[in-house]
Amino acid sequence: MPNYFNRYLVFLIPLVAIIIVGIFLISYGITDTGTSLQYIFHGIVMTAGIWLGCMTIVMYLWKKFPWEQSPFIHLVLEILLILTYTVAFSSALYLFELKFGGIHKLENIGMEVFTTLLITFFITSIHESIFFYQQWKYNFSKSVRLERDNIEARYEALRAQINPHFLFNSLNSLTTMAEDNKPVVEYIRNLSELLRYMLKSGEKELVLLRDEISILNSYISLQQMRFPGTLHIKVDVGERYYHYAVPPLVLQMLVENCLKHNIISRENPLNIEISALKESITVTNNLQKKNGVDSTGQGLKNIIGRYHFFTARKVEIIETDDSFKVIIPLLQVEL
Amino acid sequence: MISTLIIEDEEPAGLRLKNLLTSLDQDIEIPAILDTVQSAVNWLENHPQPDLIMLDIQLGDGLSFDIFRKVKVNSYVIFTTAYDEYAIKAFELNSIDYLLKPVDETKLALSLAKYRKLSSISQSVDIGKLLETIELKNDKFKKRFVVSIANKIKVVNTSEAAYFYSKEKSTYLCTYDNRHYPVDFSLDNIELMLNPEHFFRINRQHLVSFKSIAKIDILSKSRIKIETNPPSDEEILVSSARTSDFRQWLDK
Numbered sequence: 001m002p003n004y005f006n007r008y009l010v011f012l013i014p015l016v017a018i019i020i021v022g023i024f025l026i027s028y029g030i031t032d033t034g035t036s037l038q039y040i041f042h043g044i045v046m047t048a049g050i051w052l053g054c055m056t057i058v059m060y061l062w063k064k065f066p067w068e069q070s071p072f073i074h075l076v077l078e079i080l081l082i083l084t085y086t087v088a089f090s091s092a093l094y095l096f097e098l099k100f101g102g103i104h105k106l107e108n109i110g111m112e113v114f115t116t117l118l119i120t121f122f123i124t125s126i127h128e129s130i131f132f133y134q135q136w137k138y139n140f141s142k143s144v145r146l147e148r149d150n151i152e153a154r155y156e157a158l159r160a161q162i163n164p165h166f167l168f169n170s171l172n173s174l175t176t177m178a179e180d181n182k183p184v185v186e187y188i189r190n191l192s193e194l195l196r197y198m199l200k201s202g203e204k205e206l207v208l209l210r211d212e213i214s215i216l217n218s219y220i221s222l223q224q225m226r227f228p229g230t231l232h233i234k235v236d237v238g239e240r241y242y243h244y245a246v247p248p249l250v251l252q253m254l255v256e257n258c259l260k261h262n263i264i265s266r267e268n269p270l271n272i273e274i275s276a277l278k279e280s281i282t283v284t285n286n287l288q289k290k291n292g293v294d295s296t297g298q299g300l301k302n303i304i305g306r307y308h309f310f311t312a313r314k315v316e317i318i319e320t321d322d323s324f325k326v327i328i329p330l331l332q333v334e335l
Numbered sequence: 336m337i338s339t340l341i342i343e344d345e346e347p348a349g350l351r352l353k354n355l356l357t358s359l360d361q362d363i364e365i366p367a368i369l370d371t372v373q374s375a376v377n378w379l380e381n382h383p384q385p386d387l388i389m390l391d392i393q394l395g396d397g398l399s400f401d402i403f404r405k406v407k408v409n410s411y412v413i414f415t416t417a418y419d420e421y422a423i424k425a426f427e428l429n430s431i432d433y434l435l436k437p438v439d440e441t442k443l444a445l446s447l448a449k450y451r452k453l454s455s456i457s458q459s460v461d462i463g464k465l466l467e468t469i470e471l472k473n474d475k476f477k478k479r480f481v482v483s484i485a486n487k488i489k490v491v492n493t494s495e496a497a498y499f500y501s502k503e504k505s506t507y508l509c510t511y512d513n514r515h516y517p518v519d520f521s522l523d524n525i526e527l528m529l530n531p532e533h534f535f536r537i538n539r540q541h542l543v544s545f546k547s548i549a550k551i552d553i554l555s556k557s558r559i560k561i562e563t564n565p566p567s568d569e570e571i572l573v574s575s576a577r578t579s580d581f582r583q584w585l586d587k
Binding site: 138141145164165167168169171172173174175176177179185188189192196203204205206245306309310311312331332333334 | 345347348350351354393417418435436437438439477480481483486487488489490503504505517518519520521524528
């Protein structure tokens, strides 16, 4: 159930009521204090009653008959309940005021109740839209979170099984064995750095771009050794961007995505360019889709989700016939 | 000549270091390659101090820090370690350096250059200070959280956190001055990241710091209610499965 901004209603309802009544009084030129006070009383009670009543009805329906499960009952009950409630409440108020004050006439009450009803349906639509929006937002962050919890759980399990000392000592032994072979030593060094970074990044929300670029370079070296001459990656990010923050491994994931989805061959080399502009980083590649790769979009969804937590700025994905471009925001952390 | 003692429990790794060092600098001589705390202590007691010690943190018979408890060392020390779990950045003090394994030739060369610069000033190792730093910094717990609020990204130190709670599938941090920030981890994950001496998982929804507990109401043997400072909107009951753990935790 989405949360409603209950706290603000205490101020919002009287404010709305007074504004409406104020406009009414001014446009009808009513200056008499007694009459004005009656209208203000009427306005506040009516606004509060209708607002809170309709809100309660909408909230109840969202809870008991959610749209996704029983849209028909929700709609029918909504119309019936709102109609009954509004007619009953406004009639009661008008009759009460008729008895104790002089601002209403009996023959107008039908019309006034009808007007109130129109306003009520309008307000209810607003409530429904707000709830829809909140529900959508909540579902979005929930799905991203669930997915990430899942990834984190798998990663935790993996991490628990790998003893980092064993891992890095083994890599060290490998280095020893390959001492005369510079490319192998270099490969192991890059691999160690990447693994070390991956093991550590699980508990960080954001990392400095400096570290991210450095590990991206290790990752690129590894991949370029696998695809000599057919994978061209250009990293063009000046040091003046290094103080910005990004979620850990986001650049590596984007490059990995390019490799996963595209053909890399002598006839069709893959070109990836990583560049910074203003407060964002762009990862572009020439689009040459590989067949048979399930594109679940999980990787990108995960990145969007991570950003969603920190900023309203969007991760942009621009796909054309021959290129694929992802633009991620650079974040500024206040200390 | 720069006499460089290598202490490393894996023989191939020790030999690799020796090769790297001697190829980087003709002046380096390696008097010995040792593999345990005990052998290192024996050697240091019976030989003149080397100029430089390459020291693996994890040795066959324990942590190499023990060497400094048993024998006085005035050498420049370069720690090598497979995995930096000892807040090793703190080692970048004078006359102490560290390298991660597999040791990178370029980084080793930088360490040697640093040694050369410092050896001319001739400072001795303040091992006492080193041990202090290690013991103090030997915590791998999360020190700060990055939070976003009103589209700004801020850093909140763990020491400012009174309690964490989850609400509608999101996790929040409440600071001692009663500010609430959403955090990007699940409560389960946060629990693993924090020092269990300071934070306790009261129930599914709450992870509270010791200092934030203002009042404890024992309602019955298995029902304990706590009040936090700053107070929470919700009633916080210690989950019945955790009451005995909670009592023990309080007693620490």
